[in-house]
Amino acid sequence: xxxxxxxTHKKAxxxxxxxxxxxxxxxxxxxxxxxxxxxxxxxxxxxFISEQILKRFVKELYGKDPLVLVVPAASSEPEPVAxxxxxxxxxxxxxxxxxxxxxxxxxxxxxxKIKQVDAAAGIMLTGGxxxxxxxxxxxSPFLERLKERYLNEKLVVAGTSAGASAMSTNMIYRGEAQxxxxxxxxxxxxGLDLLKNxxxxxxFIDRGRIIRxxxxxxxxxxxxGIGLEEDTAILVKNGIEVEVVGSGLVTILDGMDISxxxxxxxxSGDPFTIYDLKMHLLGDGKTYxxxxxxxxxxAGAKSAA
Amino acid sequence: xxxxxxxTHKKAxxxxxxxxxxxxxxxxxxxxxxxxxxxxxxxxxxxFISEQILKRFVKELYGKDPLVLVVPAASSEPEPVAxxxxxxxxxxxxxxxxxxxxxxxxxxxxxxKIKQVDAAAGIMLTGGxxxxxxxxxxxSPFLERLKERYLNEKLVVAGTSAGASAMSTNMIYRGEAQxxxxxxxxxxxxGLDLLKNxxxxxxFIDRGRIIRxxxxxxxxxxxxGIGLEEDTAILVKNGIEVEVVGSGLVTILDGMDISxxxxxxxxSGDPFTIYDLKMHLLGDGKTYxxxxxxxxxxAGAKSAA
Numbered sequence: 001x002x003x004x005x006x007x008t009h010k011k012a013x014x015x016x017x018x019x020x021x022x023x024x025x026x027x028x029x030x031x032x033x034x035x036x037x038x039x040x041x042x043x044x045x046x047x048f049i050s051e052q053i054l055k056r057f058v059k060e061l062y063g064k065d066p067l068v069l070v071v072p073a074a075s076s077e078p079e080p081v082a083x084x085x086x087x088x089x090x091x092x093x094x095x096x097x098x099x100x101x102x103x104x105x106x107x108x109x110x111x112x113k114i115k116q117v118d119a120a121a122g123i124m125l126t127g128g129x130x131x132x133x134x135x136x137x138x139x140s141p142f143l144e145r146l147k148e149r150y151l152n153e154k155l156v157v158a159g160t161s162a163g164a165s166a167m168s169t170n171m172i173y174r175g176e177a178q179x180x181x182x183x184x185x186x187x188x189x190x191g192l193d194l195l196k197n198x199x200x201x202x203x204f205i206d207r208g209r210i211i212r213x214x215x216x217x218x219x220x221x222x223x224x225g226i227g228l229e230e231d232t233a234i235l236v237k238n239g240i241e242v243e244v245v246g247s248g249l250v251t252i253l254d255g256m257d258i259s260x261x262x263x264x265x266x267x268s269g270d271p272f273t274i275y276d277l278k279m280h281l282l283g284d285g286k287t288y289x290x291x292x293x294x295x296x297x298x299a300g301a302k303s304a305a
Numbered sequence: 306x307x308x309x310x311x312x313t314h315k316k317a318x319x320x321x322x323x324x325x326x327x328x329x330x331x332x333x334x335x336x337x338x339x340x341x342x343x344x345x346x347x348x349x350x351x352x353f354i355s356e357q358i359l360k361r362f363v364k365e366l367y368g369k370d371p372l373v374l375v376v377p378a379a380s381s382e383p384e385p386v387a388x389x390x391x392x393x394x395x396x397x398x399x400x401x402x403x404x405x406x407x408x409x410x411x412x413x414x415x416x417x418k419i420k421q422v423d424a425a426a427g428i429m430l431t432g433g434x435x436x437x438x439x440x441x442x443x444x445s446p447f448l449e450r451l452k453e454r455y456l457n458e459k460l461v462v463a464g465t466s467a468g469a470s471a472m473s474t475n476m477i478y479r480g481e482a483q484x485x486x487x488x489x490x491x492x493x494x495x496g497l498d499l500l501k502n503x504x505x506x507x508x509f510i511d512r513g514r515i516i517r518x519x520x521x522x523x524x525x526x527x528x529x530g531i532g533l534e535e536d537t538a539i540l541v542k543n544g545i546e547v548e549v550v551g552s553g554l555v556t557i558l559d560g561m562d563i564s565x566x567x568x569x570x571x572x573s574g575d576p577f578t579i580y581d582l583k584m585h586l587l588g589d590g591k592t593y594x595x596x597x598x599x600x601x602x603x604a605g606a607k608s609a610a
Contacts (some may be wrong), residue, residue: 015449016323016456076570105526105563131524132569138527139502139561139596144320151321169474170495171525174573187489187573189524190475190504197444199495219436219478219494221410222443256444258410264437265381268479268492291444 004240004289017196017239022150022157023060024195024236027053028202028228028248029127029161049160051092053233056245057122058092060235062154066121068094073102073136074128074162081126089124100142108140117145122156125163131173133166134192143192150194157194161202164233166192170199170223172209172216180212184268188216195236198290199223204251206230213253218263218274221255224290240290244282252280252288309545309594322501322544327455327462328365329500329541331473332358333507333533333553334432334466354465356397358538361550362427363397365540367459371426373399378407378441379433379467386431394429405447413445422450427461430468436478438471439497448497455499462499466507469538471497475504475528477514477521485517489573493521500541502595504528509556511535518558523568523579526560529595545595549587557585557593 004012009019027049061068070085072078082099089097100116102108117123123146125133137143149155159167171191180186188199199216201209204227213225226234229248236242244250259276266272282288309317314324332354366373375390377383387404394402405421407413422428428451430438442448454460464472476496485491493504504521506514509532518530531539534553541547549555564581571577587593 014453014457016325016452018321018323020321104565105561129569134525134527135523135563135566135569138525140526143527147321148319152319169498173524174489184479184492187492188495189493189521190495190528191525192527193474216494218440220439220443220476220496221445222439222448222497223495258440260409261440264434264440 004238008240008289009238012240018151020151020239021153022155024167025053025057025060025156025158025233026164026167026195026200026228026236027158027160027233028204028230028246029164050231050247053231053246054088054092056233056235057124057156057158058089058094060156061121062156063121065095067096067098067119068122068124069098069100069116069120070124070126071100071102072126072128074130074133074166075126076128076132078103081128085124085126102136102142105136105140108137108142113142114145117142117149120155122158125157125159125166127161127163130162130165130171130191131189133162134171134189137192138190147194164202164228165200167194168198168200168223168226169193169196170216170220172199172201172212175209175212178208180209180215181271182269183215183263183266183272186212186215196239197223199225201225201227204229205248210251210253214274214277215263215272217253217255217277218258218261218272221258225253225255227251227253242288242290244284244286246284250282252282254278254280254291256291309543313545313594314543317545323456325456325544326458327460329472330358330362330365330461330463330538331469331500331505331531331533331541332463332465332538333509333535333551334469355536355552358536358551359393359397361538361540362429362461362463363394363399365461366426367461368426370400372401372403372424373427373429374403374405374421374425375429375431376405376407377431377433379435379438379471380431381433381437383408386433390429390431407441407447410441410445413442413447418447419450422447422454425460427463430462430464430471432466432468435467435470435476435496436494438467439476439494442497443495452499469507469533470505472499473503473505473528473531474498474501475521475525477504477506477517480514480517483513485514485520486576487574488520488568488571488577491517491520501544502528504530506530506532509534510553515556515558519579519582520568520577522558522560522582523563523566523577526563530558530560532556532558547593547595549589549591551589555587557587559583559585559596561596
């Protein structure tokens, strides 16, 4: 895996970007928001995360007999989702798997649940609705402890679908499939900000989401767009070092060199224009360094790829 | 001015929140997006920032014979706006005032403009359109240097109207006046993130924006909503210590204790419900500490207020 140089890390610190000791795994997923939308999909959902990706999660766990937490807070039906993940992790040899059942903001203050975070080696945020996740976890003691441990210890935090989208700084939560080409035909808000200077989107190819991501990137090119195809994940170390894991492609939209856009001049509902958006398409094993304002890091990524 | 305790600062560091050495001044403003909207308002706009607020900006500047930069990048008509600010600062005794004319992303890479940032003691981001500001400055070398100096030196960064909105983590950029009560009848994206864990809104009372801010806060209570009335500003030190300056009120919406919301369950266009949003209304001289996930800091703010 390509690593950022010491000067890159130093620069990140000068820009106030703490270098986390933990690892992130953001997975493109294949979970639907409701049973109505995709009947009978609940079971295949979780199974769709291939063994390759789940095995990588397990491999990254630190310590002997690691505890894995399943957090189905994004789901409107957390019980079957959680049950399936517990089964999958057990099959992969994890002996200690616990479910953290958070359905309200009060649940996210519960000291018992925070103790679970203290003891965990890995955490899996399941799919569902990313807006549910930020509404319930945003600013909560549960999230605070999770972030603190991710920054200062070797905690592995994985998220699939909504769980992956919510990890980034800017979180896209609405937009028509195969749409998003009109101004504001896409909605975003602040994500949980585990992965800085990034906007993650999932189910990227299947739901034709590249245009809505382009809109998000044009609004603020300080956030790189990372689109995850289903059965495809990114593993992130040191907050900026990205490695692709899985059968599909990862799409990266870099807006730093946009020469012109009318996104701020047009009316809501009008089609927008962007010149000179940069795109990378990366397959399994390929690496990338999130620029985070850093031209050096960009150059590093290119030479390493 | 109330200051956060040492333990608060330590906690912030554990959460990866760098403590900036610089100062922010976010002003509620009275600038309109276009001349069409409010004819003849361009001149009164800048004058509307009262002497009290501008004098405070000048007072906070560090060093002898400080250089002030006027950055009218948010405005579609930067020249008259810049001219007016130059005049105002000269009247307040500032001898060195320069305009940084950034109209494109290429301008935001210009080494000459970055040198201006290096030499500045204070920077004023004028009003206009906040989406223009993030589209043009987001991820640019100009913004990188500005942030680096704000974090590591005693730089004062002020913004009015759009310039204030763009400072925060989550940036609201669209919403009907006196509206915003329907899901997605409000749009936000990633701001320039100088002020962390906050969503700033301006012209707060005049344009009836409290409902759209409540929606933003419910989406992610990790960002505190700060609504600035016209002729009212917040001065922020150490990234979290807030002091109110000006003739109007500052509205703070704290969503950390929201007990229930349906924002993630309803359809786009439906009215939303939120229980237990906390509101503070603060007048001139009052202080507040941005919680940033920190219960200790909250307690500190209460005892200091």
